[in-house]
Amino acid sequence: MSDHTVVRRIDRADPDVIAALAEAGVATVYEAQGRKGLLDPGVTPIQRGARIAGSAVTVESAPGDNLMVHAAVEMLADGDVLVVALTEPGIHGMVGDLLAASFMAHGGIGLIMDSAVRDSAELNEMGFPVWSRAVHSAGSAKASAGSVNVPVKIGDIAIAPGDVIVADDDGVVVVPRDEAPTALEAAGERLAREAGTRARLEAGELGVDFYGLRDKLAELGVEYRDET
Numbered sequence: 001m002s003d004h005t006v007v008r009r010i011d012r013a014d015p016d017v018i019a020a021l022a023e024a025g026v027a028t029v030y031e032a033q034g035r036k037g038l039l040d041p042g043v044t045p046i047q048r049g050a051r052i053a054g055s056a057v058t059v060e061s062a063p064g065d066n067l068m069v070h071a072a073v074e075m076l077a078d079g080d081v082l083v084v085a086l087t088e089p090g091i092h093g094m095v096g097d098l099l100a101a102s103f104m105a106h107g108g109i110g111l112i113m114d115s116a117v118r119d120s121a122e123l124n125e126m127g128f129p130v131w132s133r134a135v136h137s138a139g140s141a142k143a144s145a146g147s148v149n150v151p152v153k154i155g156d157i158a159i160a161p162g163d164v165i166v167a168d169d170d171g172v173v174v175v176p177r178d179e180a181p182t183a184l185e186a187a188g189e190r191l192a193r194e195a196g197t198r199a200r201l202e203a204g205e206l207g208v209d210f211y212g213l214r215d216k217l218a219e220l221g222v223e224y225r226d227e228t
Contacts, residue, residue, distance in 0.1 A: 006071055007149035010161040012055040013180040015079065018164055021180065022053035024187040026170040028194075032186035037174040040155040042133050043112065044171065046120050050129035051168040052110045054081035055177075058161045061146045063090020063115065064138070068146035069099065075148055078107035081165040085114045085152035092138045093118030100128040112165060112172055114154045131172050 012018075021029055030038045057075050061068045063086045072082060082103060084094065095111060096119035103111065104126070113132035117123065120135045149161040157174055159165075164175040164183075175183045200210055208214055 003147075004145040005147045005150060006075070007161065008075060010055070010057070010075075010149050011177060012077070012080075012162050013164050013175075013177050017180045017184050018053045018055065018079065020184050021164055021166050021175060021187065022051055024166075024184070024191060025051065026166050026168050026173045028187050028190055029166050029175060029183060030173045032190045033173075033175060033179065033183040037157060037176075039112070039131075039157055039172040039174070041171060043114065043131050043154065044133075045167070045169055046117065046130045046132060046135055047124050048169055050110070052081065052129055053164055053166045054079045054109050056081055056083045056112075056159055056161055056163045056165050056174070057108075057149060058152045058159055059084045059146065059148055060087060060150055060152050061085070061094070062087055062144035064092035064094070064140050065142065065144040065146075066094040066099070066140040067142040067144060068148055069094060070102075070142065072148045073099075073102050073106050073108075076103065076106040076108045080108055081110045081112060081167070082108055083112045083152065083154070083159055083165060085154050085159070087146070091116050091134055091136055092140050093136045094140045095130075097122035097126060100126060100130075104128055110165075110167060112154070112167065129167070131167050 057080045059072045093116045095117045110129045116134040116136035117132045151160045162177045166173050
């Protein structure tokens with residue numbers, strides 16, 4: 001059996017759950033699911049103001065070779081996010097505006113790239129959001145086998161096909177598909193708590209009092225003085 005596979009069918013989370021996770025945002029979802037699933041800050045948005053969530057269509061690719069990225073386009077469904085991981089580090093611009101146009105034509109709403117992209121101005125004009133390690137013009141070959149819709153890793157974070165990807169200006173967080181409803185419930189509870197906290201802080205209550213930090217300051221030996 002080949003080590004290289006393209007899986008045609010994957011399970012996806014409920015679209016309403018995915019949409020609600022997008023509204024909650026990366027920071028809230030990350031905290032709500034126990035501070036896990038957050039990609040390292042090297043994977044950063046190349047635009048500002050984009051907020052998406054979708055099911056992961058995963059690609060395992062050789063660095064500097066986008067053959068399997070092309071193969072993955074056929075596997076996209078409406079609302080999917082393409083997640084490209086590399087077999088070893090690389091920084092070639094493996095996706096540009098032409099591939100992005102193909103993604104969009106097949107329902108893709110965004111790209112998470114463990115490498116670089118190119119044509120950033122065109123990608124922004126197209127309204128196709130990208131989170132990548134860099135923007136770089138070095139081109140790619142189309143010669144190396146890989147896999148589509150298999151478990152991959154970006155940094156220390158494992159991503160399975162069909163997991164929910166939430167991405168915005170704060171980065172990218174991965175929610176395991178079968179944990180998406182629980183993560184959404186926890187995110188809603190967190191947002192409700194934050195609304196109450198925000199109201200009290202906006203009314204003038206100090207964080208050191210609200211969070212009970214005065215005892216901690218004293219425990220750590222912090223002294224208040226009227227003069228230096």
